[in-house]
Amino acid sequence: MLASKRIILGVTGGIAVYKAVDLASRLKKEGAEVRVIMTEAAAAFVQPLTFRAISGNPVHLHRFEEPRVWNVEHIGLAENADLIIVAPATANILACMALGRAPDLLSTVLLAARGPILVAPAMNTAMYMHPATQEHLALLRARGVAVAGPEEGDLACGSAGAGRMSEPADIVAAARSLLERGGRLAGRRALVTAGGTRERIDPVRYIGNFSSGKMGYAVAGALAAAGAAVTLVSAPAALSVPPGVRRVEVESALQMREAVLADFAGSDIVVMAAAVADYRPVEPAAQKIKKQGGDITLTLTENPDILAELGRRKQNRVLVAFAAETERGRERAEAKLRRKNADFIVLNDVTRPGAGFGTDTNIVAFLYPEGQAREFPLMSKQEVAERITEEIIRLFYKGERK
Numbered sequence: 001m002l003a004s005k006r007i008i009l010g011v012t013g014g015i016a017v018y019k020a021v022d023l024a025s026r027l028k029k030e031g032a033e034v035r036v037i038m039t040e041a042a043a044a045f046v047q048p049l050t051f052r053a054i055s056g057n058p059v060h061l062h063r064f065e066e067p068r069v070w071n072v073e074h075i076g077l078a079e080n081a082d083l084i085i086v087a088p089a090t091a092n093i094l095a096c097m098a099l100g101r102a103p104d105l106l107s108t109v110l111l112a113a114r115g116p117i118l119v120a121p122a123m124n125t126a127m128y129m130h131p132a133t134q135e136h137l138a139l140l141r142a143r144g145v146a147v148a149g150p151e152e153g154d155l156a157c158g159s160a161g162a163g164r165m166s167e168p169a170d171i172v173a174a175a176r177s178l179l180e181r182g183g184r185l186a187g188r189r190a191l192v193t194a195g196g197t198r199e200r201i202d203p204v205r206y207i208g209n210f211s212s213g214k215m216g217y218a219v220a221g222a223l224a225a226a227g228a229a230v231t232l233v234s235a236p237a238a239l240s241v242p243p244g245v246r247r248v249e250v251e252s253a254l255q256m257r258e259a260v261l262a263d264f265a266g267s268d269i270v271v272m273a274a275a276v277a278d279y280r281p282v283e284p285a286a287q288k289i290k291k292q293g294g295d296i297t298l299t300l301t302e303n304p305d306i307l308a309e310l311g312r313r314k315q316n317r318v319l320v321a322f323a324a325e326t327e328r329g330r331e332r333a334e335a336k337l338r339r340k341n342a343d344f345i346v347l348n349d350v351t352r353p354g355a356g357f358g359t360d361t362n363i364v365a366f367l368y369p370e371g372q373a374r375e376f377p378l379m380s381k382q383e384v385a386e387r388i389t390e391e392i393i394r395l396f397y398k399g400e401r402k
């Protein structure tokens with residue numbers, strides 16, 4: 001996978017620089033063409049000559065050095081790379097990337113890059129856990145930057161905790177999967193639903209739910225990043241459309257059904273992440289309902305089951321369902337999976353801290369029709385979306401869908 005790929009290895013100034021030497025050597029062994037860009041701080045830890053000898057290429061250090069091979073160096077470097085890996089990635093470079101700052105060659109190349117980027121953070125636990133670093137990482141993930149690690153363990157500063165750079169072998173594996181994923185769904189069409197539907201009671205009121213749409217939007221973005229042409233049928237959500245995604249805005253369950261059915265025939269992949277109301281008022285009032293003194297009764301009627309309808313017409317599409325449960329989650333999700341004929345169901349127990357509605361993180365399990373389950377720890381919704389995308393790719397290329 002890495003053979004003859006042009007990889008830029010950005011090396012920044014942390015103690016883990018010595019591990020980047022091993023990383024450069026592994027990338028070379030896999031057949032990659034490696035260009036190293038070091039920050040000035042990195043060069044204080046390890047001599048550029050080390051990387052020059054291992055990569056077989058001159059090391060790029062300063063923004064204003066005499067360009068030899070490249071016309072406009074930073075643009076040339078960015079445009080010619082299949083992948084940029086930043087390892088170790090200091091708190092400082094993550095901040096530069098998140099804020100779009102470009103004070104030196106590496107940060108300038110990162111800002112000019114349009115291709116995939118993988119960062120391997122390495123720092124002291126307090127620096128890693130600082131809200132600034134965490135927010136920068138969340139922002140980068142949301143923009144599609146892949147993050148490897150960090151791991152927990154003994155740190156060079158003498159303490160122990162989260163912040164140790166991932167092992168070079170793991171970074172190579174992450175690079176491989178990133179390059180593999182890029183474009184794997186090119187030419188495929190995906191349909192994703194997101195957000196919580198609104199069922200009108202009268203012209204100013206509705207029955208809604210707490211779904212923010214974040215999970216579905218993240219899945220739409222991850223599928224688009226893997227090359228799929230994505231239509232996102234979205235119930236109201238205060239979120240921006242991920243790059244490369246076409247959004248169709250709807251309000252109610254009935255409108256969502258109509259929009260989904262309009263796109264279903266041409267789709268290869270369907271991910272139903274929206275929280276669709278099970279019931280709607282039978283007849284929304286034409287005028288605003290006024291206080292009348294005493295109780296009023298709202299009669300609800302059942303909405304059509306969009307997922308079950310798609311399940312019946314699934315054929316060889318990959319169909320992914322979501323289940324948000326508050327009790328007996330596993331049992332209910334398994335029953336839903338069988339009823340709806342989905343390939344797998346993503347279960348989130350919305351009662352657990354860090355999971356469910358509105359949060360940026362989620363705790364999920366994938367359940368399969370054959371009864372297996374894969375449980376995941378607390379992850380950002382972006383990471384969950386990437387796992388879902390990887391699983392869709394695996395299912396897509398399995399058997400007859402090849």
Ligand SMILES: Cc1cc2nc3c(=O)[nH]c(=O)nc-3n(C[C@H](O)[C@H](O)[C@H](O)COP(=O)(O)O)c2cc1C
Binds near residue numbers: 014015091123124
């Ligand atoms: C001995 C020493 C070790 C350091 N280790 C780290 C580290 O592991 N991670 C980190 O984010 N910063 C670390 N720093 C701080 C960075 O070197 C500093 O923020 C520098 O400005 C980063 O520049 P760069 O991102 O351009 O490489 C260390 C500093 C010193 C003096």
